[in-house]
Amino acid sequence: MSLPARILQAVDTLRSQQQGPVCAYLYDLPALARHVRQMREHLPAGCELFYAAKANPEVAILRTLAPLVDGFEAASGGELRWLYEQCPHAPLIFGGPGKLDSELQQGLDYQVAAFHVESLTELHNLARLAAARGQTASILLRLNLKLAEAPDSRLVMGGKPTPFGLDEEALEEALAMIAEAPALQLQGLHFHLLSHQLDVDAHLRLMRSYLRTFKQLCRKRGLQLPLLNVGGGMGIDYRNPEQSFDWPRFCAGLGNVMAQEQLGSTRLRFEIGRFISAACGYYAMQVLDIKRNHGQYFAIGRGGTHHFRTPAAQGHDHPFVVVRGPQPAQLRGQSVTLVGQLCTPKDVLATQQPVAELAIGDIVVFTHAGAYAWNISHRHFLMHEPPRMVFLEH
Ligand SMILES: Cc1ncc(COP(=O)(O)O)c(C=O)c1O
Numbered sequence: 001m002s003l004p005a006r007i008l009q010a011v012d013t014l015r016s017q018q019q020g021p022v023c024a025y026l027y028d029l030p031a032l033a034r035h036v037r038q039m040r041e042h043l044p045a046g047c048e049l050f051y052a053a054k055a056n057p058e059v060a061i062l063r064t065l066a067p068l069v070d071g072f073e074a075a076s077g078g079e080l081r082w083l084y085e086q087c088p089h090a091p092l093i094f095g096g097p098g099k100l101d102s103e104l105q106q107g108l109d110y111q112v113a114a115f116h117v118e119s120l121t122e123l124h125n126l127a128r129l130a131a132a133r134g135q136t137a138s139i140l141l142r143l144n145l146k147l148a149e150a151p152d153s154r155l156v157m158g159g160k161p162t163p164f165g166l167d168e169e170a171l172e173e174a175l176a177m178i179a180e181a182p183a184l185q186l187q188g189l190h191f192h193l194l195s196h197q198l199d200v201d202a203h204l205r206l207m208r209s210y211l212r213t214f215k216q217l218c219r220k221r222g223l224q225l226p227l228l229n230v231g232g233g234m235g236i237d238y239r240n241p242e243q244s245f246d247w248p249r250f251c252a253g254l255g256n257v258m259a260q261e262q263l264g265s266t267r268l269r270f271e272i273g274r275f276i277s278a279a280c281g282y283y284a285m286q287v288l289d290i291k292r293n294h295g296q297y298f299a300i301g302r303g304g305t306h307h308f309r310t311p312a313a314q315g316h317d318h319p320f321v322v323v324r325g326p327q328p329a330q331l332r333g334q335s336v337t338l339v340g341q342l343c344t345p346k347d348v349l350a351t352q353q354p355v356a357e358l359a360i361g362d363i364v365v366f367t368h369a370g371a372y373a374w375n376i377s378h379r380h381f382l383m384h385e386p387p388r389m390v391f392l393e394h
Helices: 005-017 029-042 059-065 077-086 101-109 120-133 168-179 200-221 247-261 274-280 310-314
Strands: 023-028 047-052 071-074 092-094 114-117 137-144 184-190 227-229 267-272 281-293 296-301 320-323 331-339 348-358 363-366 388-392
Touching (some): 005 320, 029 247, 029 274, 114 184, 114 227, 120 168, 137 168
Parallel strands (some): 023 388, 047 071, 114 137
16 A cells, blocks of 8 residues: 555655654545545436535535535534534534434524434424424434344444434334424435445445335325435445445446336435545654564554544554655564554554564554544543644645
């Protein structure tokens, strides 16, 4: 694996400009824009692409994406406010369990394009609040489906008991409540059952069962719904990023599934996080020390999992590239464990990985660090300095 020339150049600039050891996130915004444009080119007609901001809500990321996506998904009142303030013209959709009344009010203030209702309690609360304001709320009911083929990946949110979405058995009651609540306008259903999906064929089978279930549910109840939100979940293979989710093949297959299942005028909406923003982000840490301990080599970098929790959270060895400095190599053709500065044995970013050469002062650059990375990290632990944030604009 190699780094794009512009990232190498940015790392060199950091090395020469920075007073202390390098510790930074770098984001390649033109690469992000190119990636999303390509994603859109493959997407079949009748589909919408939203960005799930939970993956990475940095302003520069949001503003790069705003003209290229159909809108943003928020999963909390905090995200909703942030999105509204940073991208005031972007359509917003609002999901997540346990929404407070104040958050539902916020959604009504901002006139979100859709509330994703997660429970009967929430449906009741939203109906009450919207009616009191004389406002109509557009809603999608999130369902935790029971499918013949249980979805399978490293992170499953449905198809089994979870706190997400309504049980299919609760649908009757939800529809009865909606029928009694003129302030609620049912726009569609929402299914997001998993993340980390790498298997295109399995995901196409899941899409087919989503479409069939949607049609059956609607037919049985005489509903004509304009929207089916099918969530996100396309995975990055951190062990071998080239083998990540094959989006072009998925879209080609999805076109066939849509043609066969005939959804009529119902639009399919994606709300994708990781697969959109992961590849544009890099986490760079300069090697502070190299040591041998109980027969194994360790390289200690400036930073760690308090900045970049992704490998610890997912339990993987994160892919990286070594950018050599001027020092002669201290390790050649050895395996080394890359760790940070925290006093916990969990502060590991990659375990016993082969390196051609390594020396103190080299910069280790972790790729695919643009999703669920800085924003999921325990940044206050040990009160180290935060990383620098570098956004490459051109
Ligand atoms: C409801 C919902 N939609 C979308 C996403 C985005 O998933 P991903 O980042 O895997 O695409 C998530 C992730 O947790 C989610 O819970």
